[in-house]
Amino acid sequence: MEIERHEYDVVVIGAGGAGLRAAIEARQQGKRTAIVCKSLFGKAHTVMAEGGAAAAMGNVNSADNWMVHFRDTMRGGKFLNNWRMAELHAKEAPDRVWELEAWGALFDRTKDGKISQRNFGGHEYPRLAHVGDRTGLELIRTLQQRVVALQQEDEKLHGDAEAYIKVFQECTVTRLLKDGDAISGAFGYWRENGKLILFDAPAVVLATGGIGKSYVVTSNSWEYTGDGHALALLAGAKLINMEFIQFHPTGMVWPPSVRGILVTESVRGDGGVLKNSDGKRFMFDYIPEVFKDKYATTEEEGDRWYTDQANNRRPPELLPRDEVARAINSEVKAGRGSPQGGVYLDVSSRLPATEIVRRLPSMHHQFKELADVDITKEPMQVGPTCHYIMGGVEVDADTGAADVPGLFAAGEVSGGMHGSNRLGGNSLSDLLVFGRRAGAGAASYVDGLAARPKISPDSVDAAKAEALAPLERAGENPYEVHHELQRTMNELVGIIRKAEEVTEALEAVGKLKERARGVGAVGSRIYNPGWHLSLDLRNMLLVSECVAKAALLRQESRGGHTRDDFPGMSSEWRRKLLRCGLSPDGSSVTVEEKVQPSMREDLIKLFDRDELKKYITEDELADFDALVK
Numbered sequence: 001m002e003i004e005r006h007e008y009d010v011v012v013i014g015a016g017g018a019g020l021r022a023a024i025e026a027r028q029q030g031k032r033t034a035i036v037c038k039s040l041f042g043k044a045h046t047v048m049a050e051g052g053a054a055a056a057m058g059n060v061n062s063a064d065n066w067m068v069h070f071r072d073t074m075r076g077g078k079f080l081n082n083w084r085m086a087e088l089h090a091k092e093a094p095d096r097v098w099e100l101e102a103w104g105a106l107f108d109r110t111k112d113g114k115i116s117q118r119n120f121g122g123h124e125y126p127r128l129a130h131v132g133d134r135t136g137l138e139l140i141r142t143l144q145q146r147v148v149a150l151q152q153e154d155e156k157l158h159g160d161a162e163a164y165i166k167v168f169q170e171c172t173v174t175r176l177l178k179d180g181d182a183i184s185g186a187f188g189y190w191r192e193n194g195k196l197i198l199f200d201a202p203a204v205v206l207a208t209g210g211i212g213k214s215y216v217v218t219s220n221s222w223e224y225t226g227d228g229h230a231l232a233l234l235a236g237a238k239l240i241n242m243e244f245i246q247f248h249p250t251g252m253v254w255p256p257s258v259r260g261i262l263v264t265e266s267v268r269g270d271g272g273v274l275k276n277s278d279g280k281r282f283m284f285d286y287i288p289e290v291f292k293d294k295y296a297t298t299e300e301e302g303d304r305w306y307t308d309q310a311n312n313r314r315p316p317e318l319l320p321r322d323e324v325a326r327a328i329n330s331e332v333k334a335g336r337g338s339p340q341g342g343v344y345l346d347v348s349s350r351l352p353a354t355e356i357v358r359r360l361p362s363m364h365h366q367f368k369e370l371a372d373v374d375i376t377k378e379p380m381q382v383g384p385t386c387h388y389i390m391g392g393v394e395v396d397a398d399t400g401a402a403d404v405p406g407l408f409a410a411g412e413v414s415g416g417m418h419g420s421n422r423l424g425g426n427s428l429s430d431l432l433v434f435g436r437r438a439g440a441g442a443a444s445y446v447d448g449l450a451a452r453p454k455i456s457p458d459s460v461d462a463a464k465a466e467a468l469a470p471l472e473r474a475g476e477n478p479y480e481v482h483h484e485l486q487r488t489m490n491e492l493v494g495i496i497r498k499a500e501e502v503t504e505a506l507e508a509v510g511k512l513k514e515r516a517r518g519v520g521a522v523g524s525r526i527y528n529p530g531w532h533l534s535l536d537l538r539n540m541l542l543v544s545e546c547v548a549k550a551a552l553l554r555q556e557s558r559g560g561h562t563r564d565d566f567p568g569m570s571s572e573w574r575r576k577l578l579r580c581g582l583s584p585d586g587s588s589v590t591v592e593e594k595v596q597p598s599m600r601e602d603l604i605k606l607f608d609r610d611e612l613k614k615y616i617t618e619d620e621l622a623d624f625d626a627l628v629k
């Protein structure tokens, strides 16, 4: 069987915000670049992003700057973040947003014509550049337009629009190939006709997004099967922070067919409030100690904040997502939930109907179409949904390079930037900042190569045999295995965890791995979703094993990891990262502890001692005291 073969300098896997920004950078640096994506071009998960991109431009409140954004990001991540990434992100996000504008993005405006910025949980000032509640769509449209502009340049210069940047859409990568330690290419198949494809390239940028499809209730789309996470592991890279999963507090809970679909945080940013079945604004009861001085303690003060932020503290509905999700979970468990097992999110009594439709057009449409609820007249019912994974490929902050020479990662598939919990809006800016850096990192890696790594025929044969195996056996239905995995992860490694349940989940995942090795896909290679799922199962199971193993080891509660049996945050654990790899025979996930480097002096000095002592150890505090003396 013929395998289609292509040669590139850089192959970017993923055409969301991170992948497109990386590809643009690699091409701008003169590299022949392929963009490979398993969905249609323009349909990456990023298009679903609603609220906006966080960047401290100071357009709405001039007190905002990169230092405030850096502090908010570290607080949101409960100080577990890779501080260098958080620093680069806070410093560079404004330039990346302005660059998007220069490339044609049409952001909403302030009255004086600047890019408008909206409030979001955990951000001290209005900071999210947005386009209504359809920001991701505009981001992708703009980056795609930039790709097309570069292709038009290439057409003029080389007589071939695709000479330097080409898109391979509906094409799934199943294996990264190596020559010794270094990346030599990627192997995959066309989803439409099942034909096989090989990319010969010394540098690969992973930009494949998240893992939500391992859970039943999720805001994530079908693409989120953790492919990049698994491809990295299988290639010998390490994953960090895999125990931290963000359950967004507000997903739709009704009707069952739409359970998990996101209700944007902008609803709360624009004034929406959470109420229980007694009609009580319960978030005032859930302000944790570490945030006590930053949030309003009365409804009156919280409400005043929307019009006078200088003299009031923000309402607790805008606490970081992990806090709000846990609070909703507790209210429902205490029997104060809505009829369909969520709580109420009300914007109808807070803003005029015309304003709701103007500011939240997609939400208005979504509820009307999917749940027959008019959000200008009645509250929504919402509950937590698996939304984002903070964990991912361990990368060098400046270049996006993973442990494996030639492998780079950016966006949701990478780990570190968001620590134990991501602030809303920090992903879109992360994609732009680190997408650009990974593209540049890959380009300069290629420049520095003495010789191009080679693809061995054996590795191609092995990848081909693995890809075709499910079609060649009459095995178990892959959908059965998938459903069981989703249920297991949702019920046993969900929002609240305990040792016995996570152990049970690990046993179940072990058995599911066995079963997945025997699944079979009925039919041919021509658009066969059963076959595709059979291959995706390997990835979801590997990722789930990482999540569960790390969740069992981390004996504390922090951000997107809540242990019922270890409810407190521990300063000792803050210093440790859990790093997942593969056992030498590749059969199981191993986890090791790694100590985080201490924060650089000029950065740690941006915090008050009173705040630091909530997070860092006595030893670290003594070092801080010596530093500021």
Ligand code: FAD
Pocket: 013, 014, 015, 016, 017, 018, 019, 036, 037, 038, 039, 043, 044, 045, 046, 047, 048, 049, 050, 051, 052, 053, 054, 135, 136, 171, 172, 173, 174, 207, 208, 209, 210, 219, 220, 221, 223, 227, 228, 262, 387, 388, 410, 411, 412, 413, 424, 425, 426, 427, 428, 429, 431
């Ligand atoms: P994606 O945009 O998901 O792109 C992944 C790409 O990889 C796709 O093109 C996919 O086809 C491809 N791919 C995956 N596996 C393979 C494979 N094996 N082979 C080939 N291609 C592959 N964040 C914010 O900052 N602000 C927001 O307002 C916001 N709103 C959100 C709303 C919703 C409903 C959701 C679900 C998330 C939201 N987020 C938001 C989070 C944010 O949208 C994502 O984290 C981000 O878009 C991820 O971008 P990415 O470039 O990493 O990946």
